[in-house]
Structures are given as C-alpha cells and as structure tokens.
Amino acid sequence: MPKYVIVGASAAGIGAVEAIREVDPIGTITVISEEPCPQYSRPMISDLISGKADFEKMKCRDDHFWKKNDVQALTGRTALSLNLSDKYVALDKGDHVNFEKLLVATGGKPFIPKIEGANKNGVFTFTTLSDAESLAAKIEKAKSAVVIGAGLIGVSVTEALVKRGLKVTMVELQDKILSLILDPTASEMVENAIRKAGVTIATGQTIQRVIGKTENDNIVGGAVLTSGEQVQCDLVIIAIGVIPRMELVSGTDVKTNRGILVDKFMRTNVSDVYASGDVAEAYDFVFGENRLLPLWPLAQLEGKVAGYNMAGKKADYLGGTAMSALKYFGVPIISIGIANPKDDAAYESIVKHEPERNLYRKIVLKDNAIVGVTLVNDIERAGILFHLMKNGVNVKKFKQELLSDDFCLATLPRSLRRKLYPGEYK
Amino acid sequence: MGCGLCEVYCTVQHSKSKDIIKAYNKENPRPISRVKLEVHKPVSFAIQCRHCEDALCVTACLSGAMQKDEETGLVTHDTEKCIGCWTCIMVCPYGAIKMDASGKAVSKCDLCAELEVPACVANCPNGALVYKEVKP
Numbered sequence: 001m002p003k004y005v006i007v008g009a010s011a012a013g014i015g016a017v018e019a020i021r022e023v024d025p026i027g028t029i030t031v032i033s034e035e036p037c038p039q040y041s042r043p044m045i046s047d048l049i050s051g052k053a054d055f056e057k058m059k060c061r062d063d064h065f066w067k068k069n070d071v072q073a074l075t076g077r078t079a080l081s082l083n084l085s086d087k088y089v090a091l092d093k094g095d096h097v098n099f100e101k102l103l104v105a106t107g108g109k110p111f112i113p114k115i116e117g118a119n120k121n122g123v124f125t126f127t128t129l130s131d132a133e134s135l136a137a138k139i140e141k142a143k144s145a146v147v148i149g150a151g152l153i154g155v156s157v158t159e160a161l162v163k164r165g166l167k168v169t170m171v172e173l174q175d176k177i178l179s180l181i182l183d184p185t186a187s188e189m190v191e192n193a194i195r196k197a198g199v200t201i202a203t204g205q206t207i208q209r210v211i212g213k214t215e216n217d218n219i220v221g222g223a224v225l226t227s228g229e230q231v232q233c234d235l236v237i238i239a240i241g242v243i244p245r246m247e248l249v250s251g252t253d254v255k256t257n258r259g260i261l262v263d264k265f266m267r268t269n270v271s272d273v274y275a276s277g278d279v280a281e282a283y284d285f286v287f288g289e290n291r292l293l294p295l296w297p298l299a300q301l302e303g304k305v306a307g308y309n310m311a312g313k314k315a316d317y318l319g320g321t322a323m324s325a326l327k328y329f330g331v332p333i334i335s336i337g338i339a340n341p342k343d344d345a346a347y348e349s350i351v352k353h354e355p356e357r358n359l360y361r362k363i364v365l366k367d368n369a370i371v372g373v374t375l376v377n378d379i380e381r382a383g384i385l386f387h388l389m390k391n392g393v394n395v396k397k398f399k400q401e402l403l404s405d406d407f408c409l410a411t412l413p414r415s416l417r418r419k420l421y422p423g424e425y426k
Numbered sequence: 427m428g429c430g431l432c433e434v435y436c437t438v439q440h441s442k443s444k445d446i447i448k449a450y451n452k453e454n455p456r457p458i459s460r461v462k463l464e465v466h467k468p469v470s471f472a473i474q475c476r477h478c479e480d481a482l483c484v485t486a487c488l489s490g491a492m493q494k495d496e497e498t499g500l501v502t503h504d505t506e507k508c509i510g511c512w513t514c515i516m517v518c519p520y521g522a523i524k525m526d527a528s529g530k531a532v533s534k535c536d537l538c539a540e541l542e543v544p545a546c547v548a549n550c551p552n553g554a555l556v557y558k559e560v561k562p
Contacts, residue, residue, distance in 0.1 A: 015485070043488045047509060057507060060490030297486035297513060304485065325512035332525070334516045379515055380524055387519035409473055409521065410466035421519070423476070 002030040002072065004310055005089055005097055007079045007248060008105030009033035010042055011296050012277030012303030014061060016103050019307025019315075021069045027311065029071045030097050032089065036076035037129060039065055043296050045132035049139070049160035055129075079106075082252050084270055089248075101272050101310040104249060104260060105303060108242030108278035108294050115148075115238075117210030122220030123236045126157050135237070139164050142234035146170075146223045148207050150177035152324060154239035155194070159328050161237075162197050169200040169231050171207060171223075181324050181335045185353060186360055186374050193329040202229075210236050242294050244279040257281055259292050264317045266306035274310060276302035285319035285390065286337045286371050293320055323386070325379070331358075334382040337389060338364050338372035347371070352403040361403050368396040381407055388412075391420055428470030432546035432555060433459035436474075439538055439545035455527035460535045461546045462522065472546060472555055474535035475522045477501045483514035483523065491531075505531050 004020055006013045009031050020029060039061040047053035066073040078092040088096045110125035112118065122142075124135045135157075145161050147154050150172035158168050170177070176187040177194070191201060205226045213221035222232045244259040255261045255269045259281035266274045266282070276282075277299035281290040298320040308315035326333040341347035341364050348365045349372075357377070363385070364372030370389040375382050385402065388395060393416065395402060401411050409417065418425050434446070436459040441449035449457055461474040481501045483492045491507035492514055494500075508531035515523045515532060526533035538544040547557040 041488050041490065043511070044509060053509065057489070057509075060488075296488055297517065300485050323516060325516045327509075327511055332512055334512060336516065379512060381521045382516050383518035383523070384521040386516060406466070408462070408464040408466065410464040410469045410471060414469070 002097060003027035003100045004029045004103070005099035005101070006031045006103045006105060007033075007089065008103075008107055008277065008279075009035065009039060009073070009075070010105070010107055010277065011299035012105035012107070012280075012306070013103070014039055014065075015300040015303025016105065016276065016307035016310070017065075017069050017071055019304040020311045023308060023311035023313045025070075029069070030074060030099075031066070031071050032074045032077055032079045032091065032097070034076070034078050035129065038063060040129055041296070042128070043156075045126065045129060046156040046160040048129070048132045049136055049157065050163040052163075058129075079248055082248055082254075084252055084254075084273065087272070099272075102274065103266075103303070103306050103310065104254075104268075104273065104275040104279060105277045105299075105306075106245040106248055106279045107299075109245050110238060111240045111243045112238055113206075113240065115207055115210060117212070117220075118236075118238070120210055120212055120220045120236075121218055122234060123210060123238065125238050126153055127242060135235070138235060139166070142166060144168070144233045145235040145237060146207065146231055146233045147237045147239055149238070149240040150174075150201070150203070151180060151239065151241060152178070152326075153241070154237075155190070155326075155328050157237050157239055158194070158199055159197075161235075162199060166235075167198065167200075169202060169223075169233065170194070171205055171225060172201070172203045173206050175203050177201060177203065178326075179340075181322060181339055182333070183339045183362060183374060185351075186333060186335070186339070186362070186376050189358065189360060189376050190326075190329065190331055190333065193331045197329055200231075202227075207236070242278060244292065246279060249275075257290075261290065262302075264319075265309045265315070266302055266317060267309065274306040276306045282317060283319035284321050286321040293322060295320070295323065297323070318390070325382075332377060332379050334373065334375045334379045336373040336382070336386050337370075339374050341366075341372065350399060350403060363399070363402050365395070365399065368394045368399070370395060370402075378405070384409060384412075387420060393420070427552055427554075428463060428465050429551065430463050431549050431551060432461045432472045433463055435545040435549040436461045436535075439541070440533075458524060458527050458533060460524070460533055462524070472550075473520055473522055474546065475501060475518075476520055477535075477537070482517040482519070486513045486517045488513055500537060501534075503532065503534055503536070505533075508532055 040058040041060040044058045079089045081090045088098045090096045144167040147170045208224045211222045260275040278294035305315045305317040323336045352361045360376035362374040373385045441457040491504045510530045523534045547555040
C-alpha cells in the first residue's frame, strides 16, 4: 500500500514530493494528476501565448522528476472521491488507491459567472496548460478579444494577447484594475502603461452577454457590456479568479470554509489528511487568520510543510500573506500585504511618489510594524522590507528611511541586523 | 571603508571581455555587479547571495530557474529559464538579487564558479570579505 498519496501535481504537490523524499527515501509515494504532462509552471501559461516561452521552458522540474523521486505517477487520471474510514481514493476507472497519509492539493478552478452566450465557440478560461493551448490555437485567426477581469490573470493574458497583435478590451467590475493588490495610485500607473499599449480598459462594468457572429451565431462575435455598449471581438477570456476545487472532500468529514481548513502543520481536521495550495485556507500572518491565498510560491511552501509533516518531520507553516511581483507591460511592481488599509486610525501609510521618475513607494504600518509594501519601478530592496514585515519589527526609529532611494541593509541599526540575520554574525 | 572595488571586480568577472576598460566602456549593455555595496554612513559592507540553506528564492521561483544544488549547496540561477517575474527579488531577505542588464531576468552571485576564490573576495583591499565554508 502506498504510504503517501498526493492528489494534484502542481506547485503544492511538487513541494510535498520533494519534502517527503528529503525525510523518507523509501516510503512509497503515489501522485494522482489530471494533467498528463510533466510539471510546469502555471503562472507561465501567458508566456506560452505571447511566445515568450515554449513548453520546454515552462517545465519547472527536470524530465525525470517522478523517477528521480521514486514516485508512482498516475497522470491523466482523476481522483473521484475519498473514503476516509477505509482510507482510499477512488479513481476514474473504477480502481482505487489506499493511503496512510493523504495530501489534497487539487488547486483551484476558474470562477465562471453565469453569462448568456458563454457556451459559444471562442470563450475561454485561463488557468491550465490545456486552456492556454486551446486559446493559442485560435489566436492566429483572431483580431480582437475581450478579457473579463483585470486581476493578475486578466492582466497577464491581456499582455500576451497584445504581444500577439490583438486589440484587447479589458472589463473590470471594480473601479480600478488589480484592485485587490494595488492601491489607486499604483493601479493607475499600470493602467497608463496598459492603455499606452493600445488596450481599452472598461472599469465598473462586466459583460451582460456574449453575442455570436452574424454568419454563425455559435461563434463569438462580440460582447455586450453592462452599460449596453457592444464590443466586437473574436475571443472572450474569462479571468475573474480561481476558486478551490473541493469536490474531492465534499460530503466527507473534512472541514471546509471557502477552502479546506488546515492548521500550521497543513493538517485538516481528519487525521492523516493534509491539504495545501490553492485548495486550502492557510494562515495569513498579516490578517492573523486563515484565508485563501492562491499564489504559486505559497502553494509550493505549503506543500513542502505538508510533506515534512507527513513524513514525520515536524515543520510549521509560519504563514504567508498576499504577495505579488508583477512584470506586466514593462512596469516592475511588488505588492505585499495590505495595499489599501481600511480607513482606520490604527493604520499609517507613508508614501513617496515621484511621477517624473515613474516611482512609487508606499509602506503601510500598524503599531509601527510594516503590514503592507507597494513598490513601483524600484523594487530591488523589497525582500528586506518583507523580512522586516515577517518579523514584526518596530520601525519607528527609521521609518522615513524605508522610503529613501538609499534604503538598504546598512540602514538597519546594528543590533537589529544581528537579530534579524543571526547567521551573519556566527 | 566602502571603496566599491568588490562591485568593480564582480562586474569585470561577469563581463564578456573580462577586461575592466572594455567591460565599462564598450560592452552594451554594461554588465552589472552581483555584489551590492550597502552604505549608510558610517556603516558600509558588501552583500551578495548567501546561498541560504533554506532558500526562499528557490521555493518561490515560478519557472524553476532558481535551484539548490544538492551537492555543492550553491543556489544556482539559470538565466535561460528565468522569466524575470521578480518573485525571488520579493522574497530574498537580503535584497541580494537584482534585475540583470537586460531587465528581463535576474542576476545574483554565483560565487565565481570558475575561480578558486570569488573576485570580490580576492580583490577586497581591506580583507573585509572572507571566503570560507561554514557548516549549516
């Protein structure tokens, strides 16, 4: 019987395999994955569209990953249901796999709102390699596209389509693009770059319905916005966001909220069952509570923590927070934690904005500790700020210096450096 | 003392010509230094990739370009695989990763793989930079 069973082979699944093998070189591992292809980087699917990367470049592990880690890989297979009392996963061909320890790393699926005409040929979601390949096959002949949603996925697919010469209209329900991770100033800086690239941005709106072409109603010909405006297009991409894929645990004893609930060891409430990645609600150290954070680096880290604990090595997940590094339309941006603090006296925002240099730095503080960082264009010291943030450092004495062009490790008082970087003073 | 020679020798070592004048005057784009001189008067020191045991940049890397070499312990960076997403820059607690000269990938210390002693160490006039193996 396989000792470890992992459902899902993206960031969290890979992280878990690597961690288990670090601790336990012989325990059998079975991985079940719907995707038949080798491990690839989901965030790179837009690079496949733009032509910046081929599949070879998207592979994030070497070709012998399964073999090297002695994994029985059931790829192209679907895990249908769980039996927690007899400890097995039922698979699509009527067979099943028993487990001693199970990791649910099923990830997320695109959220698709009810839109009239969304079944027409030419409407796509944008989450997996296969989504990207289907979209890529249509691009040659397409001239224009409507992208619904101006979050991370929407902006990345928009950039890729623009690079392929398409005329794109981006439609966003909120007043600003990337509103979950950027404040209005930073958002506007990206908006300007996107508009410069010829994209039309329609905010405060969504799509009423997708309409067909006059010659064939089954093929996408345009979209009607909530304002009533009609935009002609050959493609519609739904990029509103992802929601956890919880089908596998639904109806079982595994507790869920918006995602599967886990503790700091990535354990669910059911013994020997773990969850990691986009399907899980893990700890956010800024908010001090568990919440959904569907981000690649966190998924990989959570998977790693789950893997260690499954293999018997105690490891804590110290918590993540919203964190995004953006490269879109040539504007480097890093956003960590809170970008838009509530209108509350508890928060203090310190800001440096120099439009002539296209430079923006904003740090959000609560009780003199950093809880949010936004950097536009000069991003290279972001990691130091993130480190201060993770350690809850009181920055009162040097907070204005955090915004300075010269801010660096040497800015930190010596005693603080010793505390934060103990390895350097051995 | 903040002389910056570490940056100069690092730049030259990672240039095409390996010649200081050509590297600074002729190469376009000019190669960048992978070591950073951190200055906040009167404090100054050089910082480069620490090749962390538990490297956050490796876990965070979106493309698999950043890897931990199990044998040498080095954190290696494959420029060909790098997509310049800046995620590693976001998580490096030392701020030791930079955008490279092309602006399309990152660049960081490789400990001068082809030299016995890294260029910054060999050319530090004050012995401030030391190269030695430390057990994790």
